[in-house]
Amino acid sequence: MLVVATGVFEILHPGHIQYLEAAKRLGDSLTVIVARDITAVARKRRPVISEDQRLHMVSSLKPVDEAILGDLKDFFSTIVKIRPDILAIGPDQDFDDDEVQRKLDELGLPTKVKRIVDYWDSGLHSSKIIVDLIKKQ
Amino acid sequence: MLVVATGVFEILHPGHIQYLEAAKRLGDSLTVIVARDITAVARKRRPVISEDQRLHMVSSLKPVDEAILGDLKDFFSTIVKIRPDILAIGPDQDFDDDEVQRKLDELGLPTKVKRIVDYWDSGLHSSKIIVDLIKKQ
DSSP states (O other): EEEEEEOOOBBOOOOHHHHHHHHHHHHSEEEEEOOHHHHHHHOOOSSOOOOOHHHHHHHHHHTOOOEEEEEEOOOHHHHHHHHHHHHEEEOOOOOOOOHHHHHHHTTTTEEEEEETTGGGGGGHHHHHHHHHHHHOO | OOEEEEEOSSSBBBBHHHHHHHHHHHHSSSEEEEOOOHHHHHHTTOSSSSSHHHHHHHTBTOOSEEEEESSSSSSHHHHHHHHEEEHHHHHHOOOHHHHHHHHHHHHHHOOOOEEETTTTGGTOOOHHHHHHHEEET
């Protein structure tokens, strides 16, 4: 069972680790698609850490079997290439699960969307951590 | 050859990974001493991320064979217990290498201090990254 997880992973915090550990537990092998700089810009803002460094950082995590950079234009083209059994979406990731599932079905993929909820209660996500760090400056 | 590295590791950035990879290359096994919350307070400020979560995060890195929490009072008491061959100090860590070496010698330890300089040119360290993130808010 191949699982795919995805994200920008600008800085790593415990919520990221928990997300990737939970994703790994859904199958045998975990591939992480790290968002390109240009994709991150389109979705949020330009990362401080370059895509190559973010890729290296995610690759260095024990639950991660493989990390790759995403496609420059179309997220789903990478999914079509990999054909994972499961696409694990993080607790605070801004995707419509049903819409993603419909798109995967339309593409004739066997991939099932699973929303990871394991760490949601801890309230740990990048924006909160960054805000807390700012307050302490 | 047992290597020890140390730090607060509040958030992980590529500089941390490079430090720990470089430390691991100095020997066969890498143990990381993660600073207790109370030690971080004394040296810098109270971490946003608790010591247990920071420990878990550092443990999840591929170059790390073992991660442990530091002593509540005395950094060197942990070193005495572990008796590493090498104590790898990060590029931006505020230690006087000669002073640390003298202290290790006085304690009768075989440990040699090595300053990691591999990533210094990239200018990657927590404070700079946090400042850059703040500017982008």
